[in-house]
Amino acid sequence: MRGSEWGGLKPEQVADWINFDATDRDWHYASSERISMPARQAEGVAGLWNKLSMHNVALLADEVGMGKTFQALGIMALLWKLKPSARVLVMAPNRDICHHWAREYAAFLRDHYRGGEHLTSDAPDRRPLHEAQMHWRLADLAEAVSEGSGQLYLTTIYSLSNLVLKCEKEEGDVLAKAQQAAAGIHRKLKSSLGDKGFDLIVVDEAHYFRNADGGSQRAKAARKFFGELGNRLGQKVLLLTATPSHSSLKDIAAILGYFIDTPVDGRQLEPDELLTKYALRRLRLMQGAQGYRNKYNYRHEKALPASFQNNPEAEMFFALYQKKLVQQQGQAGSNRRFLYGYLEGFESIGTKLDVDVIDAAQAEQDHSTQAFSGAPDTKILNHLTQLHREYFHSYPEHPKYDALMRECQPEDVFDTRIALHEHKHLVFVRRIASVREITQRLNAASDQMLARRIVQAWQPEDQERLLERWRKTGWSRSYFNQFVRQQASEDLGDQDLLDEQDQTDVADAHESDEKLASRIADLFVVKKNHKERSTDCSNFSLRLRKPESLFSLLLEPASDYRRGGYTRYDRKHVGERDRDDYGTAALQARLASHQGGASSSELGDTAGRTQIDYDRPMPSLWSLMYEGLPETTRQRLDVWLDPETGNRGIAENFGNYVKAGFLFASPVIIELYSWFTEFRRTSHGGDAQQRYLAFVDWMTPRLPSSLIRKYFIAALDSFEQICEKITDHALADWQKDWRTLTSLQSPAWFASGQSGNRQRLILGFNSPFYPNVLVATSVFQEGVNLHLQCRKVHHYGIAWTPGDNEQRVGRVDRLFGRINRQLQEKGEAELAIHYPYLTRSFDQEQLASFVLLKHAVETRMDACRHTEFNDEIDLRNVTDDWEQYLRKPVGGMHTDDPFPACFEDRFLPKKAYLPRV
Template identity: 45%
Template sequence: MRDWSTLRPEQISQEMNFELATPAWQYQPGHVSMANKQAEGVAYLCRLLEREGLALLADEVGMGKTFQALGVMHLLWQAKPEARVLVMAPNKSICRHWQNEHQQFLQEHCRPPVPADTAAAGAATICGNLAALCEQVRDPDKRFFLVTTHSLSMLGDGNVEGGDAGAGNSEDPAVRAKRIADGMRLDIHAALPGGFDLLVIDEAHYFRNIHGGSQRVAAGEGFFGKAAAPLARKALLLTATPSHKGMQDVRNILGFFKDIAPQPAPELLRRYALRRLRLMPTQDNNYVTKHSYRRELAVPASFGANSLSELFFAFYQKRLGKKMGRKILYGYLEGFESLGAATLPEAQAAGGDTSSKDFHKAPDSELLSAMSAEFHGLFGRLPDHPKYDATIAKLVPRALRDSDVPLHHNKHLVFVRRIPSVRELTQRVNRAYDELYIPLLLQAWGLKANDPVAQNWKASNWSRSGFAALTREVTERYSKRGEQLEAPPALDDAGGEQPAAPHDDRLGSVVANLFVVKRNAGKEDGQDGGKEGGSERTDCANVRLRFRKPESVFSLFLEPAADYRSAGYSACYDSIDGHKSLYATAARDTRLHRHKLAGEPQPPEHYVPAQITPTTQELETAWGLIHPLLTDSEREILDGWRCRIGVAENFANYLREGFLQASPVMVELYCWFTAFRLEQWKNQGKEKTRSYDHASAPERYRMFVEYAKLRMPGSLMLAYFREALPSFETLCKKIAGYKPADYKKKWTVLTQMHNPAWYASGASGDRDRLIIGFNSPFFPNVLVATSVFQEGVNLHLQCRQVHHYGIAWTPGDNEQRVGRVDRLFGRVYKELAQPGSTTLDIHFPYLERSFDEDQVGSFVRHKHGVEAAMDFCLQDAFDKAIDTTLAPGEWKQYLRTPASGAGQRPDPYGAHF
């Protein structure tokens, strides 16, 4: 399609499919489905680019802007196979997301699919900085390049990437950044005469402050160019909030790429932009807007009888008013979000205009620190913070398993502005989950909370050494030898056993920490479980290794059924390379031999593994216990994978790591094993259990399976299995970038996700891991984030609850936050298509009768007033002053509630053909 000026969506649907569930899908004129809107978007964007050389895709959050841009890129490569395309995205995580989506688009959405091994599928090249980009474009075989927006912010520093760092300290950093960026653009033109064929800017509102004087603004002006040798022949800009702070943003964003005469924003949007509002399909085949399911909730916090802390905050509020004057602004109220704000490594901003405000101290930080120190000196502790308590009550379930509450209800996305709040909330959530875990562990060991052994563990602050003392003492009550079902497995390659940086034990769950093998750690006094190779192991860690290591018969429990339904196993290898019996290894080879997994070396046809159990008694697995408990639709998914064995094997790997490393299933499994073991110890020597005392390992395993079978209905294991099943392939392809049929995938991304709560801030090096974990049924259940997760990331597969612990800076920021979970094909999308009602819950915690309530109330009222205008990109600049004249509680009338009949609205700037 070389002539873009007359493209129509009917032609687009001949080239690509935007509705994978309908292989024969074609564009239907007049229909409002998202697939139709995406086809219209690709056609209209191509027309804009052909006519103006510049297009702004400003669809509402969660409408597939990335896919529409990929559609434009695909048509460009069809017309010009040698075309060069550059995508600039905020950070490396989002760059990798583009890379993954590109491959998925070519193989699943193109008609016909573009094979991955063809030149047309040219893999995207991610460049670490602009100097690397200048080097990579010289390779004539590369077509698609990715670089971070943040790379523009580095050019004016003293150590310039690819620039002349010796230019002298007297030169203004912004001037230096622009000069270097301009030179890099000319270098690219030397390699690519005429520049890139297409430039795509993701989250283009990062360039709204054209007069801001920052290094990024100056470098952007030099790098993008305009009239004289622009970086690209055509530029496609993507943002859901083109008028982020006010209507002047529209002209500022466009002005980076083209000389724009002064015009009202609506005229610019009509000429250059495409903006449609997201519509979600319902179970009765209607389409509704976000206002039909969004529910905003006030979460009040009060001091109650805690007069000391209330007095502290009263003095803080009084001093704050005296220090700041009558006009108090958002961002000054640090005390109502955190206490003891300290400068931490995470305080380094990671790109984005608001992140620097998030990661640095507020103007009242010194006041807060001084008052906190004074309070601590008088009373020996920091003042209590009831806003934390009110928030934790919303984030942590009352029980680990409630059959009436789906698992995804435990997923919560929490936004804060201050690093101390990130860490404090993470720690408090993990401690609250410990309060659910600990009674289960005590019960499994046959102890009550008031038992002296349990009290000693509590007195040790639930430490590893305290738990070791507990397990040793209870064991000795029933067995002088401390007999166990089998020796603990050897520790050789149990990778991923240490907590991941930067989350330390002080922030994590103390119970989850019991399951971690501490490599190269000194052995605590009285530590149970032995020490191998500088590693300390608790009884929890030993039990987990039993279910993990192939030489343990209990490793069979988490293997797939032999037929991926319910069949068990009756064989194992007696020895391989000098090892003991390898149960899980033999089970795997049995499946591969039975199903002949494509591409995998097969055992010989006469394969007969050494028999260690009677052939009449198979060893069942958890899969075999779960299969009869599934619904027909769930069993249909498993049955479909019997023809796609690679997917079934990959799913098994995923479940194994999720169960053992990243969910409360490991606590449940440990409790089952411990209670079963304790029951056998109590019955030692009795006539009815004499056969157990002398039973082989497989026979003891069968006894445990019978014990577990009674507990499987209503269990966490069953709940997580059922939750993981329907979302697995989507998680692989759309979030993780994995191939669902990659049966060798080890899912090490889950091996360090031990804690129920994790945080993401400026210095987090594990963002991809957190994104995958949060989109799975597994941990983290609670993700606490600063603005680094406000834009560009998808967190929607399991979550439909957002908490604004720290208020967003603008309504545009607020919409970006909620947009992380309010997206097509997410949890809300799926529930809307099912019978019954659903909501996307948006929580606003606040401290009653304080400036904090005034702040939240002012924001909610103002946001309510500008949301309609913001949808149409017409809002005025946001006033950050806090209105203290509102009557108590008056602002709550502006909280959004699901509006029945909130159906279709006209698109602000639609596609016209």
Template identity: 45%
Template sequence: MFLSDWATITPEAVSQQMSFDEGNKEWRYQAGLSTSMAAKQAEGVAYLCRLLQQHHLALLADEVGMGKTFQAIGVIRLLQQLKPDAKILVIAPNRNICSQWKGEFGAFEQDHWHGESRKPLEVAEPESKLEAMIERVGKGDHHVYFTTIHALSGLTKESDGADKVGLAREHALELKARVMNYLHQEGFDLLVIDEAHYLRAREGGSQKVAAAKAFFGEGEGECPLAKRVLLMTATPTHSSVNDVANILRYFAAEDDLKNSVTQNDFDAAHLLTKYGLRRLRLLQGKNGVHYAKQHYRKEIAHPVSFAENQNAELFFGLYQRQLVKQFQAKASNRQFLYGYLEGFESFGEHDRQAIKQDAEQQTNEHGKDAFSKAPDTELLHQLSQEYYGCFNEFPEHPKYKALVDIFVPEMLTPDGLDDIKHLVFVRRIPSVRELTKRVNTRYDNVLGHQIAQALELNESELKAWQQSHWSRVWLNRYFNHAEEFEEPLPEDDEDTSELSADDNQLRSRITELFVVKKRDPNALEDTRNTECTNVGLRFRKPESIFSLFLEPSLDYEKEAYGYHFEQQSGDRKRATYSTAAMSQRAQRHQLNNVAVNEETQISENLPTIWQHLFEQLSDTEKARFRKWNAATKENFANYFKAGVLFASPVMVELFCWFYQFDKNNRLYKSGESAHTRYIDFIQHTAPKLSESMLLWYFKAALETFEDVCKKIARVGLDEYDNDWRALKGHTSPAAFASGETSNRDSLQLSFNSPFYPNVLVATSVFQEGVNLHLQCNQVHHYGIAGNPGDHEQRVGRLDRLFSKVNRQFKNGPQGELRISFPYLEHSFDEDQLASFLERKARAESKLDKCLLDDHDAHVGTGKSQHWQRYLKQPESGDGSRVADPYPARFK
């Protein structure tokens, strides 16, 4: 295949080099079966090659969740096949997304690429700064390099000059000259820009725009930065009809962008027809039926009011009165009054320093459209303080309570766990922390009552413990006994994190009861182990026979272990159990890199609960498990144990089982050996499994384990030395993402597992570049998006191929993605939502074609009558009849 062939390249030719049916490298494109997503991706690669050959510029605008990254990698692999020393630059919004790109290259090579290569494709580590990326290019060790769009905004941080825009341009020109010198003045062979709509705002004189124009070579009369440019965004018309042209103008002469028929300089339909490729997402269900988004999206409005809280209603009325009074000079701009003000989302006291840091980070990454600051923040803070002075509490916001009621069941049961995951988007940063805290508090009440029931606390004791916020101090006073595990603990078992007071408030108090605190006699809080800690340690410490309980069977199905270890420790002998189990599996299954222990072996027949869990699986589930090799089974066992012991309510369930068993055991079977007690405990719990959370999590973890490894964690299925530390770090039912994105990857992994967090509250930092779809099909717009493009990006975190909705259709005829809008009745909040839904409904058909007009761009001020009719409900039909707006054309 030669570069000249790209003008006529076909999907059939593409599929000779790569497969888009994951893991099936025998797959080939068949023109008559082009409705599958695999076929669309092969068509996408071929058509993008044609556009790049003809125009040196292409815009991949497939709907969210259709594998745009893999299509781009397909193009890159073909380019490198033709030119082994090709240089490619990938620019993504931030370093986290760049890291995900790097992982996608590995997955593509392993599961999709089967073409010949003269040399391996070398992919560099992502760099957040242009200078560092250019230094890597100078070394010449790689084919693919990464940097961030955000890097274009930070070129003048060290400068004191007044003309920041001019300095940004000059610095960008210097950097471009340096990299062009490394590339022998020829430029990159391909430039790929992910989430290209970040470049849409060309007006306003920002540093980013000035730097981008200079760096990419727009209007300079010089060689462009790259010979070919591939732009990627699911929402090229994000908030304005001019967005498409604004993005393309960085890389094409304005005369080339004009519509020669209408002489309309920037006609989006013409530009997308010429440069673009956009197909709509189809989820394939049983019997080959396809479903488009209109077949499964269900929009729900949740009205809330102050009916049950008159004081809060008075506060809200006073807030609105003061708002109008304070900003009456802006009354002519009624948009201000509807402008996503903080009072429609949050009341209360917050960690103001943390909020300020989050706001600064969010504004840096997302610009002013992130709405990280509200003009009424200080007003709301002042009024909240006055309210607190009167009532010794902060006013209750009814939208908080409404969502928490939806998120947290009154009692945790296996039947309710299927719908336990919720994704929430907010506009105001204070809402992120407040919602997280309230969800964790409500979960604490549910889980605390379960523990209290096992302890058989009377009503007054239960009330006292709850009023103490489920404290360690109260529980230790209740038991009033010495700790059982006094020996030094492994580092992994200690909670050594440094948390602010605010973070401590956000974390689950019930989970904290199971955490081994760092021993500090001067600490203000009680750091001694609790009864919960001691029970938890039994299931984690290899010295306890109960550490065997969650170990896989020796043959990974039913076989018991034949011995445990015993070693001399000082003047006493110490047994180890889970370590011995691991050693026996390593010998049996030839697991490398696992030390086979030579300690004294004590013969004993020791089963685990795994056999009974495995027996509860369906034939399909057993078949899925049995196709794995031993290393994959070992990896899954580590994943499952980490999740249930650190990041799920199963630890509470195990505590309740063990406490009741141990209490009865002490009463009726005193003097029996630890081994006998352990086996009795297995016999005690085995009948409970069929209706247990432990079994539900076992099945849920099994169902999506391969997808978690391949699509989210980017680890090999057989990486059995993985301890899944990310799961151990998310131990609360609710978590949040705002501002700093350093924990983006671990949050994404944990939310896509069946384990904690159950509720993820996020600002616009999680609006793009993260996949949150494996376990969740419910998204709540606590604060509505600023425009249709933002809204579609948010829903697109869940609406993707291989999503939970996709699995529902594969298992049956019903699938549903629930999209919820809570709002304050009879307020500006309702007017704002009504206006948004009306405009969204009018814009949706045009948005699919990437066409908007200025009337559709932003939320207005006029409340639509009977606005509930704009809420979308699932339609019937076959998605294969849905026409793609800008399809691949090969004739």
């Protein structure tokens, strides 16, 4: 298919086949409403299509959060409408972003594409006919293409950095080997695809290729992989990046240079000319209750000073540090210019960084391993920290850490007057030492608060004394168990649950690095290999989740998913005794009205079971909270339960989700345990049913102001977004167990090149559940959505460039996120952007330098016309009034797009788009 055969498109045609407003089935493009986001996305698809048709290369450089992925998916869908056999390759930075593409692709076809049935199945879930194939090695990609299977392939930019095996790096020219391997894969792909190669290549976060002349494997291999003039890997190439001039206008030519012939038309085009010819660049507007807002209407940058006041030891430590730093720089021949990244922090937990596990794709970024193993001051900090430890038998205090913690740590996590999303904080650092240290300190501070609530529930004679003694043991299980054994507490009557052999397989729910994790949350876990295998807390948790315990009904959905209680339970003969099963009977009662009930294989062994009536219906917390739900929240649940248009599987799936969050990933389990502890002190016995009902009665007046109600509402309001945007499973998958949440027991956690399964952190942070504070290196700087609950960003370690800074903030400043929702509900919102720093120190000077330079270039950066920016700190640029250059919300709205989509005849191909399907 020749390039001219693509033809030209107008947004009205795009809207015939793609609905960019899923909330309005009848939506269509109208030029009078061009300011709306659906209209701008329709224009984006048409504009990009026309540029690809005429020039074979297009650059979508829309501002962060504009829906670049959906616009690219629109191009792909219309290509398959034109040529059903087309093969498409998507290259994204890492695996997490590839999985995000697969989710967005399925959602796009299900909810937005109306151009025919050639791309989706006729099943209710409208699954893609062209399933996305993901390959993490380019050799595997080439093999899959040669087999002829699939039409949509996803791989990572990182794969270009991993072409040379570790054993081959020890000798020879590594870069030459990488080029040779890339050229071989290119030849194999072209042999399989034909001379024309892929019909379309999409490169996400294309600024990864801005260092075209760099000495990394990625830069060298990319040239051979994508192909030279006359031998390109793809007929058409669509590039996506919100920051095409990431740190320099030279970036634009460098990125495009992999895919276009240079010079163009016999001469070297200027950056402005390149963007005019190849790019679309539009600035994002969010619709609120009082019209549209740009980012400068609600972004609020705040300096967060940390002082040495009343802390002479810390001041002495950092005075010595600065003296050593000046001496080091003086010896290097320069005492005026430095690199950003000094004085970020040190690690007190004594974990040595394993550089081998760092993501190689990130290690090849401009500043190599500085962002991970440290800056040039690392040795100074390590040496002084060790001396402090030897003389004072403690690690030095770091006021900057303390300032950040005061901002991120709530005064009382049990105060339900505070919206749950206010507990969400996204913290960016540059060194793994800092990411781990901050995580440890935040969890330690949370433990103090959670432990206090538990101690209050037991009501000892001297609460503060007990709390302090327990803290000094590191919140040990042994100390807690010893204290509990001394208390006169009644038994639930189902203690045998805790003695079963099957309890030894309950695994730790958090990662193995216990030094960083919450010690209080750990009390609710049954430990496999620990002398204190269980605690009173873990016993309580088991009762809430073991179907053989009547108390497991507490966290079950209502029998009708509204108000209904349960009337029967199961009893079966096991060995020489009868065992009651409450949870399975409750599930069977719910599913009896959903898809004809569940099968025995889905419910487990149901043979030999006898149903027994309760003395009176048994309610769950769900049934008690239903009437008190806000009207809009209750309506959301009612839509799922509508007998004609709803699907009760969604409600069941939500029940599994919220139960996992209550038990493992929130302080709700602390609240429930504390309530039960207080209830036991006043309980007067009775059988299991009587005690259950007594506890329910005891809790009922406490529910309106409870955490569990707060989390239930927040989870219900965001559940559909979680399923559709964050996870890989169907909304109505009622058997989904949400085990991912069981590994998120700590209020704070980190994402770096060392942390595995980062997708679980994305899920947890976008939910109302843990982690509340996510501390990240650059692994979460690009291509990751973290916006559903969060509106607060902290630059603990300042970014390398304004482009990096914008990418960081863009993780939460996105359409359909918390900021967007507040604009719609209240007409105003604030995106808080904090810059912690140490006053009267080099840390303040480097931040001041960055803020001044960022302010000077960021408006020009919005227009892709900014001046050069490097990572050097020139102290001569620092002024005393630097804080006035921090952004504050301003009125007015700037709507001129730097490089808009144009549909005059002179911007259109001569031939019109003519679909064949």
